[in-house]
Structure formats: structure tokens, C-alpha cells
Amino acid sequence: MFTRVRFVFLGVALLCSLSVFAQTLSGVVTDQKSREGLISATVQLIAGDGKINYTSTDLKGMFQFKKLPAGTYTLQISYVGYKTYKEAVVIPSSGEKKVNVMMREDVNLLDEVSVNARATRAEQKEDSLLYNAEAFKVMQGSSAEDLLAKMPGIVVEGGSIQAQGEEVKKVLVDGKEFFDGDVNLAIKNLPSDIIAGIEVFDKKSEQAEFTGFDDGEEVKTINIVTKGGFRQGTFGEVSAGYGTEDRYKVSGNVNFFNEDRRISLLGMSNNVNQQNFSQEDLAGVMSSGASGKRRGGGRNGGRGGAFGGNASDFMVGSTGGVTSSNGLGINYVDQWGEKWKVTGSYFFNQSDNLTQQQTEREYFDSSLPGMTYSEYQESSMKNWNHRFNMKLDYQISNRTSLQFRPTLSFQNNDSHGLLQGLNLLNGMSDNETETATLGENDAYNVGADLILRHRFLKEGRTLSLMLSGKMSNTDGNTYTDYLNTLYSADGLSETDSYSQWKQT
Incomplete structure (x- = not known):
């Protein structure tokens, strides 16, 4: 009998011990005015014996401490530009302790401050x-x-x-x-x-x-x-420059921030090879360039190749040719009431690229005595792009949300290429070639995602339903005209030509 009572007593003591050490403190840290969550705020929980637990807030301003002994603690929260928050909290022996912390900006102005210590990098x-x-x-x-x-x-x-x-x-x-x-x-x-x-x-x-x-x-x-x-107000900048050979650059942006509502406008125009936008804006429709069969460089036609380009040729730092760019964008972020969050952006990009190249080649006597080769290449391309993205997030309840994300983009690309090559033997025409290429490409992408998510009371148990659709298409036409002429010693000539149309 004594043994059974002892085991019962030990079991009760163990359960009480586990309940004392399994408590949780959680909370959310927000700005007092905007009620917006503060990201990466430093949170300290100081026990009565001086032991300190550290954590930081997530992207929603939330934090959590788990497996805490019951008792009285000091909660201290600090964030750059805000007054340090400090309060005493009591962790109960059962249940979860939740706190909501609203921090105020530190707006005190100092007449003069001398700082000798190096700032934390x-x-x-x-x-x-x-x-x-x-x-x-x-x-x-x-x-x-x-x-x-x-x-x-x-x-x-x-x-x-x-x-x-x-x-x-x-x-x-x-x-x-x-x-x-x-x-x-x-x-x-x-x-x-x-x-x-x-x-x-x-x-x-x-x-x-x-x-x-x-x-x-x-x-x-x-x-x-x-x-x-x-985080509240209007700010931006504008810059412009003009140089020799009619080179110019104009760019600017203006931002309208009012706590949750944030509107940003930006624009740029230049002809100095500065393409300040991402590769997605060109999305594969720049791949045509001028292409076709080429002869030249040898007495009987020699080796040939194609002149073309791809999207990476027109990114930041491009060195091929001269690119003129124009762009306009708008970004919108807002909180509509307590349940709606909206993020949207529209972007327009237009670019013109021109590349010209002249090649003069003279062969040594040991290779092709008396042979010279002259070549001219030109490639031009115009690209237009429209891109729209939006995310609508409806918080049905604190455990259920509905999200709608439509996307839309339209692109157009026109290109033209020309190659002219001439072989001379002892000053007389030996071989002449010309290739002209015209490319037309259009593409669009339309898509939308609808996501319904619910989080059940049991931690970790969720249900997500998603409906997704996408439609895209690319149409391309490439026209190639080729002409090659071989000259004989008696003054006669032989021509080889073709015209080609390729559809993709």
C-alpha cells in the first residue's frame, strides 16, 4: 500500500513539474501609430535570477518563448528609432501568456552629440x-x-x-x-x-x-x-545629363508613403546603354536577331556564320552596340480596412538597339597571296514590354485567408540584320555575299492563382486549396534573303540566292 501511494505521489509531482516548465510567452510588436508589425525587433526576457532569453520578431512583428518556468519576468524590447519598451510579465503555471506591445518612435532632438565609438556594422x-x-x-x-x-x-x-x-x-x-x-x-x-x-x-x-x-x-x-x-511623407529624386553626340540620360523616382499606403513611381530614358531593369522584362522574345547563311573569308566562299543576339545582350553592362531605353513603373501597397491587403505593380519597358561593325582583313603571302576581305554588319532591334502583377489577400478570420494573384504581360520584338562581305584577289572581285534578315516576335502570358487556406486549432494542422490557370503564346516570323556571287578570271559570274520564311 505504501509503495503504491509513493508511486502515485511521484507521478503527480512529475506532472506538476512538467506543467510548470512547459509554459509559453508570445506576442506581437507594432508601431503605435500605424499598428504595423516591427520586423527584427530585439526581444529580451529576463528571469528573476538574471538569466536572459533572446529572440527577435518575424516579418509580422511576432515573437515567442517556449518552455518557460512559471514566475515573474522582465520583458524588454528595443528597435532602431524607437523608445525601448520594458514591463514586468507574470508567466502563469498553466495556459499561454500573450502580450501586445505598441512602441513609440524616439523623436527627441539633440542639440549636439559627439560619438567616438564605431557603429556596429x-x-x-x-x-x-x-x-x-x-x-x-x-x-x-x-x-x-x-x-x-x-x-x-x-x-x-x-x-x-x-x-x-x-x-x-x-x-x-x-x-x-x-x-x-x-x-x-x-x-x-x-x-x-x-x-x-x-x-x-x-x-x-x-x-x-x-x-x-x-x-x-x-x-x-x-x-x-x-x-x-x-515611412510617412513624399520623397524622391531626379537626375539628368546631356553630352556629346546627342547622348543623354534622364531618370527619377517619387515615393508617396503614408504608413500602410505606399505608392512609388519611377521612370527613365537614355541612349547610353543603361538598361536598369530585370531580365524578365525581355522574357525570351529577343532571341531572333539577324541570322542566315554567310560566305566569305576564302577564295571559294570560306566559312560562314550568323549574326544574332539574345536577352542577356541587353542587360546592365551590355557592351554590344548602342541601346536607347525608356521605362515607366508604378508600385502600390495598401491595407484596405482590417481584412484586405493589396500589392500591385505595372511596368512598361521599351528599348532600341543598334550595332554596326566593319571588318577589314588582309592575308599574308604564305596563306592566300593577294587576298583581302571586307565585311560590314548591322543589326537593329526594337523591344516593347508591358507587365502587370497583383496580390489581393483577404483575411476572412484570424485562421482563414483567401488570396488572389493575377499576372499579365505582353511583349513585342522586331529585329533587322544585314551582312555584306567582299573578297578581293589582287584588287579584283573574287567572291561577294549579302544576307538580310527581318524578325517579328510577339508573346503574351496571362495567369492567376486563387488560394484558400485554413489553420485549425490544433497546431500544425492546416488545409490549403489552390486553383491555378495560365495561358501563354509566342508567335514569330523570320524572313531571310541570301545572295552569293562568285567571279571567274574571264569576267563571268555565278550567283546563288534564296529567300526563306520561318514561322515559330
Whole structure:
């Protein structure tokens, strides 16, 4: 009897011990005015014995501490540009403790401050690397791209960004998508002086964030955290330049920020080979170029080749020919009431490229005595692109959401190519060739996703239903005219010609 009572007593004591050490503290940290979640705020939970637990808020401003002993703690939260928050919290012996923290901006102005210590350049917080923008000096009027290039571990090159050895696929501004996460548009058109910090992390898929289960789908992401004073107001910049041979460059952007509502307009026009937009804007319709059979370089026709181009020839840093570009974009982010979140962007891009090349070749006596070769190549191309993206997120309840994501793009590309080659033998025509090519390409992509998601009361149990549709088409026509003439010593000539039409 005594033995049974003892085992019962031990079992009750063990259950009580487990309940005391299995409590949870969770909460959300928001801006007092906008009620918007603060990203990567530092959260400290200090126990009575002085032991400190650390964490940081996620992209929605939420944090959580698990397996806490019951008792009284001090909760302290700090965030750049805000007053430090501190309060005492009591963790009960049963149930979950939840807190809502609203932080106020620190707007006190100092007459004069002398700082001798070096500002912290970077800080690792769990899975995120945080850079302090104030610790990196750039020239007045620089862009976010210039600021990123100075940060260790980040490489900006050729219109792409690498962070921690991986290519950055998405850029957020204060945790919200900017031009559908387009990397080039964000870093080239946001001024550096509005940036308080840069956060680098592996962003999980929306499904993983909703369910809490990691599905392994992650993309390297940069979140640009703006200074508190720039989250409400109007700011932007305009630049223009004109040089010799009628070269010009004009670009500008203006941003209208009013807490949740953010509207950004940007535009550019130049003829100095600066194409400030992503490769997606050219989406494969630039592949035609001038093509066709070519002869020349040898007495009996020699070797031939085609002259053409692809989308990568017209990216940032392109060196082939002269490109004139015009672009216009608008990005819209807003919160409609308590249940609707909307993000949308429209982008227009137009570019003209002209490449001209002249080749003069003279052969040594040991190879082809008396032979010279002259060649002229010209290629021109015009490209138009329209792109529209939108995301509508309706929060039916705190556990159920409906999301609609339509996308639309139209593209057109026209190209023209010309190649003229002439072989001379001792000053007399030996072989002559000419190839002219005309290309016409049109493409469109239309798609939409409808996603319904529900999170059940049991943690980790969710239901997701998705309806998706997409329609795309590419039409292309290539016309080629070819003419080759061989001259004999008696003055007679022999011609070979054809015309070709290819449809894709």
C-alpha cells in the first residue's frame, strides 16, 4: 500500500513539474501609430535570477518563448528609432501568456552629440544577418545598390546581387514586396539616405509561413528597413545629363508613403546603354536577331556564320552596340480596412538597339597571296514590354485567408540584320555575299492563382486549396534573303540566292 501511494505521489509531482516548465510567452510588436508589425525587433526576457532569453520578431512583428518556468519576468524590447519598451510579465503555471506591445518612435532632438565609438556594422540574429546602414558611408544621392556594394558578404555585379554566396531572388521594403520583389528595380531606385538597415535571410514560402512547417522552399531575400521619418511623407529624386553626340540620360523616382499606403513611381530614358531593369522584362522574345547563311573569308566562299543576339545582350553592362531605353513603373501597397491587403505593380519597358561593325582583313603571302576581305554588319532591334502583377489577400478570420494573384504581360520584338562581305584577289572581285534578315516576335502570358487556406486549432494542422490557370503564346516570323556571287578570271559570274520564311 505504501509503495503504491509513493508511486502515485511521484507521478503527480512529475506532472506538476512538467506543467510548470512547459509554459509559453508570445506576442506581437507594432508601431503605435500605424499598428504595423516591427520586423527584427530585439526581444529580451529576463528571469528573476538574471538569466536572459533572446529572440527577435518575424516579418509580422511576432515573437515567442517556449518552455518557460512559471514566475515573474522582465520583458524588454528595443528597435532602431524607437523608445525601448520594458514591463514586468507574470508567466502563469498553466495556459499561454500573450502580450501586445505598441512602441513609440524616439523623436527627441539633440542639440549636439559627439560619438567616438564605431557603429556596429553587422549583427547576427538567429537566421538573419542585420547590417546597420549608418556604419557604411556613401556619397549624397547614392542608391540602395551603392550602399549594398559596400557591405561585407554582399556582392553587386552585372545587375544581380549575391549575399552569403547565394543569389538574392527577392527584395522587400519594410517586409512588403516592392515591384513584385524585383531585385533591380528596388536597389536602383531607392535612395540610400532613407535606409536604416539591411536584413539578409532565407525567406520561407508563404505556405510554410502559414502552416509553420518547413517545406524546404527558401529564397535568399533582402529586406530594406527604412528610417522611421520616411515611412510617412513624399520623397524622391531626379537626375539628368546631356553630352556629346546627342547622348543623354534622364531618370527619377517619387515615393508617396503614408504608413500602410505606399505608392512609388519611377521612370527613365537614355541612349547610353543603361538598361536598369530585370531580365524578365525581355522574357525570351529577343532571341531572333539577324541570322542566315554567310560566305566569305576564302577564295571559294570560306566559312560562314550568323549574326544574332539574345536577352542577356541587353542587360546592365551590355557592351554590344548602342541601346536607347525608356521605362515607366508604378508600385502600390495598401491595407484596405482590417481584412484586405493589396500589392500591385505595372511596368512598361521599351528599348532600341543598334550595332554596326566593319571588318577589314588582309592575308599574308604564305596563306592566300593577294587576298583581302571586307565585311560590314548591322543589326537593329526594337523591344516593347508591358507587365502587370497583383496580390489581393483577404483575411476572412484570424485562421482563414483567401488570396488572389493575377499576372499579365505582353511583349513585342522586331529585329533587322544585314551582312555584306567582299573578297578581293589582287584588287579584283573574287567572291561577294549579302544576307538580310527581318524578325517579328510577339508573346503574351496571362495567369492567376486563387488560394484558400485554413489553420485549425490544433497546431500544425492546416488545409490549403489552390486553383491555378495560365495561358501563354509566342508567335514569330523570320524572313531571310541570301545572295552569293562568285567571279571567274574571264569576267563571268555565278550567283546563288534564296529567300526563306520561318514561322515559330
